[in-house]
Amino acid sequence: MRPTLILVLILALPVATWASLSVSVTDPPLEGARLTTDERFARIDSLEALYDHTDGVERAALAHRIAQLYLSTDLAKHRRLALQYLDESVYAKHDGAFDAGRLRARTAQKMRYTRDARSWFEELTAIHPEDPRSHVQLGRFHFGEAKRILDQKRFSTARMAYTAAVQADTTHAPAWYGLAASLIALENFGPALMASRKLLEWERTRRAAWMMMGASHVGRREFDEAQRAFDRALALSSPAVRAVFEHGRGFVSPQHLASAVKFGIDPSRLNRIMQEHQPGFGYGDEVDVELVLADQAVREQALDIYWQTQDTWPSSLVNRRRLEYWKRLVEADVLFGDPDAARRGWTTEMGRAIVRWGRPDFMIYEPPSSAVDLEDWRYRGVRLPPSTYIPSQEQLWVWTYRSPAAWFSLLFTDATYNSRWRAEGTTVQTMLARAKAQPMLFFDDSANAQFDLFVDNATFARGPERRVEFYASMRLVDRFGNPVDMDDREPLLVEWAIYDDAEERIDYRRQELTSDRLRSNLTESLGQIWSGDDADELLTQLAARLEPGHYRLAIDVSSPSRGHRGAQIYLNVPTSPPPGLLELSDLVLATEFVPFDPEQDIPSDFVKYAFGILPTPAGQFSSTDQTAYVYFEAYNLDQDATRRTHFNVSYQIYRVPRGVDVALKGAELDLSDLEKMDPVGLTFVEERTGLAPEGHVVKGGEVEIGDLRPGRYVLLVEVEDLLGEA
Known part of the structure; x- marks a missing residue:
């Protein structure tokens, strides 16, 4: 049996951890928190006996202690008693006066006496205006109330309280912490970044500060800086937190x-x-x-x-x-x-x-x-x-x-x-x-890009390595989708990157595309006539020699006014077949395939073995196109005594019915689901040709498509080596 290979191409017609990043309202331990019920009430009785026989500052200090003991019972009726004692303790000048004021307002907040709580927290700042703790307590109150229904006005009020705290003492870390959290809640990421950095000045190992810094950088679209900040935070985080961040636990199944x-x-x-x-x-x-x-x-x-x-x-x-x-x-x-x-x-x-x-x-x-x-x-x-x-x-x-x-x-x-x-x-x-x-939904920043992007690739054998060519086309449109002309004052920036299987970037290129890369200009540079019946597009390509392995090609195209689009291709570069085994390259679909004249002014990207080739990454042709060109290479064809090859090539087109999915490239294809188009198929019998300098056959063909109606089609190319052994 003679060696035969088939290629398929689709074408179309039009460690440590922390509890939470939120603001804590944790109170210092209450006196009596570790006592039994009997011990607690025994102490209350003894202190109340002293309270009845003292006055002044000492009486206010005892009132503060008795209030804590009542609050430690966690009973509603005792909270009301505690508030009565705290009312007396707040205004006396004793060591616990500040804590008494804080405890009174905090207790009112827990009891949902919201108006009293706010008034008492504000009163605390009036009594202790130079103490940053008073402003932090007011900020915590407003932040806690804002969280109930994500009230932006309350978050803003909390921000003002924390700002007053840092003005009172720029070294007070809880003030910077609360300010950063409030600003993130308000999505005010610039000031949030500043507050997070200030927090790190006083607490360098604060994991939450690194987290908030990373989030702020993302909000400011400073992604490299964000990555570094999150890396620092995650290095300090527990395995459970890293599992959520790095492994998507609970969100990606x-x-x-x-x-x-x-x-x-x-x-x-x-x-x-x-x-x-x-x-x-x-x-x-x-x-x-x-x-x-x-x-x-x-x-x-x-x-x-x-x-x-x-x-x-x-x-x-x-x-x-x-x-x-x-x-x-x-x-x-x-x-x-x-x-x-x-x-x-x-x-x-x-x-x-x-x-x-x-x-x-x-x-x-x-x-x-x-x-x-x-x-x-x-x-x-x-x-x-x-x-x-x-x-x-x-x-x-x-x-x-x-x-x-x-x-x-x-x-x-x-x-x-x-x-x-x-x-x-x-x-x-x-x-x-x-x-x-869909695990997560993100804003698509390419949705309003004023150009289309199509990407394709083809692999060619070059000794132990493979030459992989990546093609991209961009069709400029306005915001309504209508074709527009290219303005050289604002070229499109193209960024190519190739990553290996370990996600190491092994190649990176930047290109600026101007009107000399328009398909119309390239066509005319090859001495052909541009019909102008179809929308024009920019065309570029990247070639790289790659060893066998798995790769990812990524491309980003952007300009200040036209926006951005990105695309990527996962590619498996195969090893070379055993010597003597017939092999074909991928197919390259093109709008032009003509002999190249060195006098022609065209980028070398589009010249291959003395032919000018303009690939069409989208695989699309207009209704006025009569011919589709296809380029491929054949390897290991046997030769006769004159070092000439002898083979058959056939091209056949199949229509893809609606609802049928086919792979873009591949040697295995179920043709039973496709509609064979007759008499579109072409067969070149007993072709004879020499070899390219690398020892392979370069082949280009023309396929007539003028009679095809709009739709999706598969082009099937078959090569039969007539000199190959059975």
Whole structure:
């Protein structure tokens, strides 16, 4: 049997830990906290006996101690007694006067005497204006109240209190901590960064400060600095915290990593793992994703690939989407964490929503009421499932996310009237369903880019290495999608990067594209006529010699006014076949394939073996195009006595019906689902040609497509070596 190879190409016609990052309201230990009930009341009796027979400063100090003992019982009736004693202790000049004032206001806040609590915290700052602790206490009060319904005005008031604290004492670390947290809550990331840096001046090992610094850098789109700050924070964090940040625990499941395993990890590596567990496993057998993900190294690589697929700037050394995820974790912890209860904000239902979908576009808070105006909710954009149960005597909090990618609402309720929010039943189902379909939703910064981006690649044998060529085209459009002309005053910046299997960047290039790279100008430079019937586009390519292995190509294209788009390709560069075995390169689909004249002014990128070739990465042709060109190389063809090869080449086009998915490249294709187009197929019988300097045959062909109606097609190329042995 003669050696035969088939190539397929698709073308188309149009360690330590911390409790939480949130502000703590933890009080110093109360006197009596470690006593038994009998011991506590015995001490109360003895101190009250002394209290009745003293006056002045000593009496005020005793009142402070008795109030602490009553508060340590944690009974409501004793809190009221404690407030009476504290009223007397606050205004006397004794050592515990400040703590008495703080304890009085804090007790009122716990009892939900909010107006009294605020008044007493403000009074504390008036009595002790030079003490930063008084302003910190007021800031903590406002921050705690703001967290109840994410009240931006209250967060702003907390910020002002913390600002007064740092003005009173610039070395007071709790003041800088509270100021940084308040500013992150307000999404005021510039000042938050400054406050985090100030905190580090006084507490260099403060893990929370590094976290807030990282989140602030992300908010300012300073991604390299953000990565360094988060690296410092995570190096100081516990394994449990690192598992959430670095491994996506609780947010990225094995199901989300399945596609990363299938197309992003070197197949030979997966085969080795499968063979270790299933000795009979062979090439082409179905890979058990759950089994290979049990390998820690594979899971970490799959997670990296998952984040790569989310990233809109894939050529960068840092992953912006992962950093945005980390920033959201910090925000969730600041807004919903409870340091006193050792509860991380991302473990709460609202915190998980923040991490997955960001902050809501708008919120509605409804106090307990017998009637809710659902029509008004709908008018304002609330989108809740029809089966949502809306209780009438509970606090209601509605979050709505509205973007081109998603529009939905979440309902949280509170029957305690104390901001102990829980997700309503259908909201729980909504959150689970959306998390299963898409772990996280990010703003797409390429959605408004005023150009399209198409990328393709082809691999060619060059001795032990492979020459891999990457092609990119950009079609300029306005904000309505209409084609526009190129303005050389603002070229497009193209950044190429190639990463190996260990995610080390092994190559990086920058290019500026001007109008000389427009397909129309390149076509005319080759001496051909540009019809102008189709939208023009910029064209560029990158070539690299790569050893066999697994690689990722990333490309980012941007300009100040046209925005940004990114794309990436995962590529497996195969090893060379045994000597004498027929091999073909990938196919390159092109709009032009003509002999090259050295006098022609065209970039060398588009010249290959004395031919000028203009690839079409999108695989698209206009309705007026009559011919599609295809370029490929054949290796190890046998030669006759005159060192000439002797082979057959056939081209056949198949129409892809709607609903049928086909791979872009590959030697295996089920043609039974495709519609063969007759008489479009062409066969060149018994072709004879010499060899290129590298010892392979260079081949270009023309395929007539003028009679094809719009749609998707597969071009099948078959080479038969007539001199090969059976």
